[in-house]
Amino acid sequence: MATEFAAAKINLTLHVTGQRADGYHLLDSLVVFADVGDRISVAAGDALSLRITGPMAGALPVSDDNLVLRAARAFGAAQGVEITLEKHLPVASGIGGGSADAAATLRALAALWHLPLPDAAAVLKLGADVPVCLTGRAVRMEGVGEAITPLAHRLPAGWLVLANPNVGVATPAVFRALTRRDHPAMPRELPKLADAAELAAFLQMMRNDLEAPAIQLAPVIATVKAGLSAQPGCLIARMSGSGATCFGLFADPLAASAAARALQAAQPGWWVAAAEMRG
Template sequence: MTVEAFAPAKVNLTLHVTGQRPDGYHTLDSLVIFVDAGDRLSFDAAETLSLTVTGPRADGVPGDARNLVWKAADLLGPGRGAAIVLEKHLPAAAGIGGGSSDAAAALRGLARLWEVDLPEAAELLALGADVPACLKPRPLRMQGVGETILPGPEMPAMALVLINPGVEVSTPAVFKALDRKDNPAMPTPPGWASAAVMAHWLGRQRNDLEPPALAQAPVIGAVLAALDDTPGCLLARMSGSGATCFGIYETNEDATAATDALRRARPDWWVQAAVPVSM
């Protein structure tokens, strides 16, 4: 039996850095959604564990114990075997949770293959702060260092455009460069009647990592400006620690038109239209 799993991209609509613990980890308050752009995994029974990485974004992605997919398998079933194929479509180190979502998808797929229960969210922090949020993709509010997962509001109909300009941004360097680390938390998301109303509310919130990431990779500013210039863009913002940015649109038609125009203008960028998903 072959088991398949989808690893959707994670988009931080907001990301408020609210503090830093004595152990150095930062506390966050973030509104998160997942979209239908992502990686795909398949799992087959085998005596030993193996990982094959394929797809258009496979270059540079390790196929051994360095990969979070492998680490997730070891956490879920130490000593168990499976033949795993990871088909990479998302850029790496891009602020959209590619590795974390891959690890969470591996946990979901292997739990079915091996007929075992999924771990508790707190156990998954060993794999990374974003993995608990990625385990059950749906709109959510992520707090603390990633261990506190609260239901998010019902999202209005909308479409997004994701852009990665092909530069990697160092997450530790971005956090280190923050001007302050005790910023105000996010107010409770109220739910919205339309994408335009939501974008207006989001515009009063923040991604506190955007300014230091922009200083590290000025091309992020060009990406945000390019999104802002497309017809129908309601909000342009960076996701996570960058360098991927997103634009929000009312309709799929607006997002598709923007994607086509941006791909023509910047063929060196990764540009992808997407819509939110829940799993």
């Protein structure tokens, strides 16, 4: 058996810089990961199978096109395998749950079968976020997700509060609602940042270009963002990915934990989690 953690992916920034002739959008994003996520376990079996457990299992019925199964097929291996997905992250939430699960499946099967990972093209076919989720560390992601650049300077320590109103937002619909697809990219050289306050100041000058169209489709996202912003110690609040999850950035873990407890108490129907940012 092999087990892998599927960390939540957070887009601290997400600039939409263009669109290719085939319709795929070009992005420029500062991506980090959080120490909350799903868990993938794989074991030898007679055939390929998937079982989903965990608190979010009810929102994700097993289907043949599940990214976990598609990732297993990407190996092209004949061995049977039994896969268990312990689901903790909300579905269709803008924090890369499905992509993180696919990446964790690839890592787990590589360990189980003692095989190299599939080539980059096969990984990208699984989804634009799967390559970055394979890295599991803070990077700059560009193009359609295939161009991944390690950061020249390590990001400072930071803690996140993630909040999702349990509303799924379809990524294609958010992109269709974009009124402009040629926004400026981030600076070519990203600055060295001393602490979480400096990181927040930098992020204030950057954007998530999908936030406005996502709020147009799901106005509750604005409520989530405002709820995070109102918490003591929150340095910046922003939507991640195509939504509906938003994050608040905090300078210390106690402030983040207190904010998560307060927000969960105020909004018991939301999914809320405090997490350390993996830089």
